[in-house]
Structures are given as C-alpha cells and as structure tokens.
Amino acid sequence: MDENLIETDYLVIGAGAMAMAFVDTLLKETNARIVMVDRHDRPGGHWNDAYPFVRLHQPSAFYGVNSRELGSGTKDHAQLNEGLYELASGAEVVSYYDQVMNQQFLPSGRVRYFPMCNYTGDRIEDHRFTSLLSGANHQVRVHKKVVDATHTQTEVPSTHPPRYRVEPGVQCMPLNNLPKIQHPHSSYVVVGSGKTGIDACLWCLQNGIAPAKICWIMPSDPWLIDRVNLQPGLENFERTIGGLTAQFEAIAAADSIPDLFSRLEASGQLLRMDKSVEPTAYRCATVTQAELRELRRIDNIVRLGKVRVIEPTRIVLEQGSIATSPNALHIDCSASAIPTLPDMTVFDGNKINLLMLSSCQPLFSAALIAYVESHLADQAEMNALCAMVPPPHIPTDWIRMWAVNLSNQLRWGEYEGLTRWIRQSRLYFLTAVVRGLQETDTAKLAQLHRLSVSKQQALASLPRLLESIV
Structure with a gap:
C-alpha cells in the first residue's frame, strides 16, 4: 500500500x-x-x-x-x-x-x-x-x-499582476507596498474603484497626501452600503431592522429598476460617490459617512473606463487618455476581489x-x-x-x-432544526442584532412584524422587477 x-x-x-x-x-x-x-x-x-x-x-x-x-x-x-x-x-x-x-x-x-x-x-x-x-x-x-x-x-493585488500593460520607466506598485514608500512623489494615481481602491485612497489621505495630488481612476462608480446600517446589538435594532424593512418596502413599491435605486438611496440604504454620476457597479462594499466625506475630497476622478496601458507620460484608457509623469506613483488596485x-x-x-x-x-x-x-x-x-x-x-445584481x-x-423556515441553528449562529447578521431581545419589548417585536410583512410584499414584487432587467 x-x-x-x-x-x-x-x-x-x-x-x-x-x-x-x-x-x-x-x-x-x-x-x-x-x-x-x-x-x-x-x-x-x-x-x-x-x-x-x-x-x-x-x-x-x-x-x-x-x-x-x-x-x-x-x-x-x-x-x-x-x-x-x-x-x-x-x-x-x-x-x-x-x-x-x-x-x-x-x-x-x-x-x-x-x-x-x-x-x-x-x-x-x-x-x-x-x-x-x-x-x-x-x-x-x-x-x-x-x-x-x-x-x-x-484576488488581491500582491498576487495578481495589473490588468493592463505597464511600460518601462513607469513607477507602479500594488497597494501592499504603500507603507514601504521612502520618498514623496509628484502625484499618486490610484487605479481601481473597488474596496482596494477605496482603501488606497483613504490610506493616502490619512497619511497626509494632499487631495490635489491624488488622481483616482474609477472605471465604474459603485453603489456603496452605509456601514451604520450593519451594526450588531440591540442599541442598533431600530436602525438595522428599519433599514432592512426599508429595502423590502423599496422592492415592493418600485415600478422600475431606476425607481428602486432611487428609493434605496433616499432611505439611506445605498450611497454613491457623486450624485450626478449613475453607478454601474455593486460589490457589497461598505463605507461610513466619514469615509465618504474623505473620498469626496478627491476632485481628480477619471471616468474613462479601464486602463489599457500606462506609459511614462500618458495613461491610455478605454475611452481616452490622460497625462501622467515618470515621477508619479501608480497604485494598482485592479485585482478582482469577487470572481465571476x-x-x-x-x-x-x-x-x-x-x-x-x-x-x-x-x-x-x-x-x-x-x-x-x-x-x-x-x-x-x-x-x-x-x-x-x-x-x-x-447594480441589478443587488435585486438578483x-x-x-x-x-x-x-x-430554511420549513426546517425547525435549521431555523434553530440559524438563530444561534453568530455568523448570521440578524443574530447579532436581535440577541437579547425580550418578549416584553413590544415595540421591537412590532418592528420585526413589520419587517416580516415587508418581506412578503417584496417577494410578491420581485418577479415583476426581475422581468424588467434587460
């Protein structure tokens, strides 16, 4: 053997x-x-x-x-x-x-x-x-x-090369190497609009790099989740359960996909960088209002699609090109965190x-x-x-x-043992929210009832919204 x-x-x-x-x-x-x-x-x-x-x-x-x-x-x-x-x-x-x-x-x-x-x-x-x-x-x-x-x-940038060509003479590094920077650069070009791109921009700002020195190449504006709506504990019960209820009520009331996202934004469930730009991405990324205010300090945001090649003095994108410099530091955040x-x-x-x-x-x-x-x-x-x-x-993946x-x-609700296990699972988001809820707390129980009703209404409306997705 x-x-x-x-x-x-x-x-x-x-x-x-x-x-x-x-x-x-x-x-x-x-x-x-x-x-x-x-x-x-x-x-x-x-x-x-x-x-x-x-x-x-x-x-x-x-x-x-x-x-x-x-x-x-x-x-x-x-x-x-x-x-x-x-x-x-x-x-x-x-x-x-x-x-x-x-x-x-x-x-x-x-x-x-x-x-x-x-x-x-x-x-x-x-x-x-x-x-x-x-x-x-x-x-x-x-x-x-x-x-x-x-x-x-x-995928993370340290293990996956840039999704574009980098020519000789260009300073380009994954954001993993940012803490190793030894000298100032004329500018800092962040490539990528996902979680890593957000983190790279926030790191630069928090470490004293002036917003005017940051160029953020954003291939697609994302819808973002407000982290304040994802907090555990009974002290956050009204906001968190109310947020879920607002999402289901938006699904039930929306007469189109644009109307749905308008309702989600109006109720504070989804955020975006610039209200004049319609997001074309959604990846479950969360931010706080404080982080969003920091990110909005960056004025030089490039929306010309994905980068194709970075040359010493030019960045070529899908829909045009912008100038760069041999002294600029290009920060790669292009790895795809969520696979297809x-x-x-x-x-x-x-x-x-x-x-x-x-x-x-x-x-x-x-x-x-x-x-x-x-x-x-x-x-x-x-x-x-x-x-x-x-x-x-x-964005339409949100509804899917x-x-x-x-x-x-x-x-899941049809299986008693599975239902009991879910209610005890610390990994289940709602478990962390309702833990400690007492039967005497009638106001919170009423809010859970409203959540249940809104969920049923959302289920009834989902097929209509899904059919409208091209």
Whole structure:
C-alpha cells in the first residue's frame, strides 16, 4: 500500500475563510474526519496576501467561525469608524484563524491540515496533493465528499499582476507596498474603484497626501452600503431592522429598476460617490459617512473606463487618455476581489461547492452548507435549501441577490432544526442584532412584524422587477 495514502471522510481544498467556517460547523455537527489542503503556510486564504493596512469592511461581530468570537465586541474610536463596532485588522484576522486551527481544529484529533501544499487531483475521484516544499506526493481516499472551497477565492493585488500593460520607466506598485514608500512623489494615481481602491485612497489621505495630488481612476462608480446600517446589538435594532424593512418596502413599491435605486438611496440604504454620476457597479462594499466625506475630497476622478496601458507620460484608457509623469506613483488596485462564477449547485454528487447562499454573507453561507450536509441526505432537497446567490458585480445584481436569498430563507423556515441553528449562529447578521431581545419589548417585536410583512410584499414584487432587467 502507498505509504503516502491518506484516508478521510471529507477532503477540503483550501483553508480560507469559507473553508474554516464550513469545517468549524462540520466538526460541531458530526464526528467526521477532515483533511484540509492549502497553498498558504497559515489558514486564512487571501488574508495572508492582503495589504498591511487592510481591515474588515463589516463588524467583527459576525465574521470568522461560529464557535469563536472575533475581537472584543467594542466600538472603534478611530475617526473614520468612530462610534461603530470594531473592524478587525488583517493581522488580527490571520491570527484568529491561526488560533482556530491550532487551538480548536487540530486538538480535536479529527482534522489533519496540510499547509504549503497544492491540490493536483480532478476534484471527482482522483484526489492527490503535492508539497510545495519537499515535493512529496500524497494520495487521498475520500469516504464521503470532497469540498471545493476555491470558487470564491478573493484576488488581491500582491498576487495578481495589473490588468493592463505597464511600460518601462513607469513607477507602479500594488497597494501592499504603500507603507514601504521612502520618498514623496509628484502625484499618486490610484487605479481601481473597488474596496482596494477605496482603501488606497483613504490610506493616502490619512497619511497626509494632499487631495490635489491624488488622481483616482474609477472605471465604474459603485453603489456603496452605509456601514451604520450593519451594526450588531440591540442599541442598533431600530436602525438595522428599519433599514432592512426599508429595502423590502423599496422592492415592493418600485415600478422600475431606476425607481428602486432611487428609493434605496433616499432611505439611506445605498450611497454613491457623486450624485450626478449613475453607478454601474455593486460589490457589497461598505463605507461610513466619514469615509465618504474623505473620498469626496478627491476632485481628480477619471471616468474613462479601464486602463489599457500606462506609459511614462500618458495613461491610455478605454475611452481616452490622460497625462501622467515618470515621477508619479501608480497604485494598482485592479485585482478582482469577487470572481465571476457560472451557475453551480452546492451539492454535486460526491462534491460540495462552497458558494454564497445569503447576500454578502459568504461565511454564514459556508457554515449553513455544513449544517445541511450534516443533517440531510436527499441531494435535491439539500440543493433546494442552498441555491447559489450570484456574486455581485453590477447594480441589478443587488435585486438578483435578494431574489435568491429570500427564496432560500423561505425554505430554511420549513426546517425547525435549521431555523434553530440559524438563530444561534453568530455568523448570521440578524443574530447579532436581535440577541437579547425580550418578549416584553413590544415595540421591537412590532418592528420585526413589520419587517416580516415587508418581506412578503417584496417577494410578491420581485418577479415583476426581475422581468424588467434587460
């Protein structure tokens, strides 16, 4: 027998955030043996490659794995997130996952973890991986299922080259290297309008770079979520539950997609950089009003599409060109944080695909998939509970995501055990909001009733709005 043969119930490809959330719940709900294989030297996936000043865009209260709190549950005193619940830094997230692995998973005796290894199997029957250090090959015999945790792998600028040509003589770096700058530059050109582009601009402004020296190339204006509406705790109940209700009421009342987004903006649920520019992107990114005010200090915003080439004195874009300088620093933020995925099923024979089931909540989704895997056996029934929510890219994806998400929620409510588990899951956004709610608090209970009514009205209106999307 091959001395490198490994036997296990579940083989998990990847040890990123979704993989960790899945394994954490699988350990709690079953007695399964699990093998995890990942290319990084520590768990946490893309967090190991992220820029040093990265932070969560959502409160730490509902990030990580179900069994372990992330952070101290305190509020930030920093100016741009002041008064809101803490956002863990990248270093804190990596340390957290290291603790989960070494203090929970491995001591269980049911998890074997192989870092610095590359999976080379076919994800169907032939399962093998190779050490990136020793070159040793291992074959894995999987008794139950292989879990593919690589579908929603986040790209970061440090691991993906620019999506445009950079000619000799141009100073261009990923935003990971910003803290290594040794001397001032004549100007700073930020390429990208996603989360990394926002973070790069805020970092420059917070470190004293004058707004007039910043040029922000924004291929597509995004709709943004106001972080104040995503706060845990009963003290935020009215705003958070009221915000969700406002979203559902907007869906129910809107007579068109433009009318829908107008209502969402008017109720404070979505924000945009410039009210005179119609956003063409939506990626679940959150900002505070303070961050938005900072970003609006940048006047030189270039809206000429994507960059094609950066020359020493010129930047060529899809719809024109602008001047630049050999002394300018070009900051690459063009990596795609959210991949484009084909329609897939979560449960595919002997394979489990970790996909998003709840809008902008990939970790809760992964944990829920593990619960369903642990307690149901009929694959059609399991997939009916776990319809894939499409990854967000364009504004109309906001409504597409809610359409699938709400349908999933309806089906979840038909299963008592699953409903009970969701209500106890710290990764579920609403759990962090309603925790501690008393039966005597009639005002809050009335607000939850209004939320339920508005959700039913939204479900009735969704098909009409979806049909209007070209």
